[in-house]
Amino acid sequence: MAAKRKATKQALAALEREVAALQLRRAGCTYEVIARRLGYRTRSGAWHAVRAGLTATLQEPADALRTLELERLDALHGASWGQAIQGDLGSIDRVLSIMKRRAALLGLDAPQRLAPTGAAGGPLTVIFRERADGPP
Secondary structure, eight states: OOOOOOOOHHHHHHHHHHHHHHHHHHTTOOHHHHHHHHTOSSHHHHHHHHHHHHHHHHHHHHHHHHHHHHHHHHHHHHHHHHHHHTTOHHHHHHHHHHHHHHHHHHTOSOOOOOOOOOGGGOOOOOOOOOOTTOOO
16 A cells, blocks of 8 residues: 655645646646646656656545445344354355455465575575677
């Protein structure tokens, strides 16, 4: 998820410039024009502002949808929980499935780290050789 900004005057001014940059880009302005109109030193600054504006406008709907999905999962979890703790195997499977979906939605399950290994699971040996014709 994107980091939340503090609502300082500088942050609000930067956000307003990003929104303006995004609107100019949607209107077909080049990054050079955006930079000139909004006071960015380079076209790269204008590009970064447009990108930040896009990220901000996409993040808010994603956060709202994530919250809605979590509320739905909570309701389903609550409806199945009583029967699950009574030992109903179907309800247990449902609760576990809901828990798995919640963990995926929140990114709770860390990816497994795999280390490269050599033959028979031993350490990997890397041999560097010089090329006869010099560096690539």
